[in-house]
Amino acid sequence: MSDKLIIFDTTLRDGEQSPGASMTKEEKLRIARQLEKLGVDVIEAGFAAASPGDAEAIRSIAQVVEHSTVCSLARANEKDVRAAGEAIKPARSGRIHTFIATSPIHMEKKLRMAPDEVVERAVAAVKLALEYTDDVEFSAEDAVRSEMDFLVRIFDAVIQAGATTLNVPDTVGYSIPALWGERIRQLIERVPGSDKVIWSTHCHNDLGMASANSLAAVMNGARQVECTINGLGERAGNASLEEVVMAVKTRRDVFACDTRIDTTQIVPTSKLVSSITGYPVQPNKAIVGANAFAHESGIHQDGVLKHRETYEIMRAEDVGWATNKLTLGKLSGRNAFRTRLQELDIVLESEEALNAAFARFKDLADRKSEIFDEDLQALVNEEVVTNVSEHYRLVSMRAHSETGELPMASVVLSVGGKEHSAEAQGGGPVDATFKAIEQVVRSDTELLLYSVNNITSGTDAQGEVTVRLSKGGRVVNGQGADTDIVVASAKAYLNALNKLHSGSERAHPQV
Ligand code: KIV
Ligand code: ZN
Numbered sequence: 001m002s003d004k005l006i007i008f009d010t011t012l013r014d015g016e017q018s019p020g021a022s023m024t025k026e027e028k029l030r031i032a033r034q035l036e037k038l039g040v041d042v043i044e045a046g047f048a049a050a051s052p053g054d055a056e057a058i059r060s061i062a063q064v065v066e067h068s069t070v071c072s073l074a075r076a077n078e079k080d081v082r083a084a085g086e087a088i089k090p091a092r093s094g095r096i097h098t099f100i101a102t103s104p105i106h107m108e109k110k111l112r113m114a115p116d117e118v119v120e121r122a123v124a125a126v127k128l129a130l131e132y133t134d135d136v137e138f139s140a141e142d143a144v145r146s147e148m149d150f151l152v153r154i155f156d157a158v159i160q161a162g163a164t165t166l167n168v169p170d171t172v173g174y175s176i177p178a179l180w181g182e183r184i185r186q187l188i189e190r191v192p193g194s195d196k197v198i199w200s201t202h203c204h205n206d207l208g209m210a211s212a213n214s215l216a217a218v219m220n221g222a223r224q225v226e227c228t229i230n231g232l233g234e235r236a237g238n239a240s241l242e243e244v245v246m247a248v249k250t251r252r253d254v255f256a257c258d259t260r261i262d263t264t265q266i267v268p269t270s271k272l273v274s275s276i277t278g279y280p281v282q283p284n285k286a287i288v289g290a291n292a293f294a295h296e297s298g299i300h301q302d303g304v305l306k307h308r309e310t311y312e313i314m315r316a317e318d319v320g321w322a323t324n325k326l327t328l329g330k331l332s333g334r335n336a337f338r339t340r341l342q343e344l345d346i347v348l349e350s351e352e353a354l355n356a357a358f359a360r361f362k363d364l365a366d367r368k369s370e371i372f373d374e375d376l377q378a379l380v381n382e383e384v385v386t387n388v389s390e391h392y393r394l395v396s397m398r399a400h401s402e403t404g405e406l407p408m409a410s411v412v413l414s415v416g417g418k419e420h421s422a423e424a425q426g427g428g429p430v431d432a433t434f435k436a437i438e439q440v441v442r443s444d445t446e447l448l449l450y451s452v453n454n455i456t457s458g459t460d461a462q463g464e465v466t467v468r469l470s471k472g473g474r475v476v477n478g479q480g481a482d483t484d485i486v487v488a489s490a491k492a493y494l495n496a497l498n499k500l501h502s503g504s505e506r507a508h509p510q511v
Contacts, residue, residue, distance in 0.1 A: 085132030173206025
């Protein structure tokens, strides 16, 4: 059996199915580039048939990604498979991932198909996919509740049709490690030709066991794990990439395989995904939570100081927790700025964008004595990530809080190039600011989420704000960063409004 474990990342597909996490094409591209840098083997970039926006995002990712396979999901029907095949065409290495449900409940109640028809559809989809690429994956949706004999039959049929990867999903997060491992073992043992394909697993986290189940599958012969950054995904999410990768790396004695992930890119990738999707990472989350390497009790601190391995099984720096690296200061020039961006692999499309980012850097350096890599990332985020035309722009604002008084804010906004001003009172300065913005914009949106994270430590740190707005079934996330969190909030709110205005957000893949 191969000692290579294939890491199939589905943050941009299953992850995007988290409510409110739908991303613009530019955001997906940014994450795809980072996933490539992280070293994932396969990037599931989307579900081409879901919408023209999804197909376009997959195509764009296929055009730029060189070192990972780019994959599109497709239901087992002609329209979906052709859409996936067209979307992955520009890829150096492209995969079609086709699926159909195989459990009695799904076949009867959802598909309303007899088992024979399900097998026929699966075989036809795999054959059609092979017209576009020789890298074809087949998934038996809801394999966890499927009958073993039927799974053996359908997997046998798709291997004969030419599928090269067979994925066994626990679609509803129902399994437990011992049973899931056993299911994978039996399938590999019983399906004819199973040694010619890669066995894969895709586990959901409804009972909190997605990573454990995936690892049990690996111990029983699976050589591909489908996972997401931060465990993002439908409902309670998917197996989290960082947990699976670090378990395999840390317990080499247990798992007879390894990945090609550059683990030092794990934390930067986690931060990027969290900031783009607006899904914060819980502080006690394994590997990527802010407290994952923090030792609070005196006994632990004492032990770690004497000998780190007394309480640490991994090194924080191995997963990319850099001790905030001081990068630049007030006196740093344009060249130093450009060089550091290059070292961080931040690509600014034009000299103009560099100049604008440098101006923001100088402005930030006036207010914050030490500028860290994370500050630079946030600074160029506004320039690069959103790439949304600025119909609404913050010209200036004032917010005022005083004990015993109602907070108030006044804003001057540019709307389509014309300046408007307004002022409002609110429950707090952020509330007052949003109300003042709304007096000008009258967007008729609903605020679904407001969250603030500090980018680095210290009270002069930049706050990064995420705002999620919904209007007429469309949901967008906006981001803004500033040392003043009220200003960051205004920027985030306007960023979300700009996305709604430009229509750059895409539909939820399942709508
Ligand atoms: O959870 C699931 O079954 C899926 C399939 C499409 C692989 O996401
Ligand atoms: Zn899934």
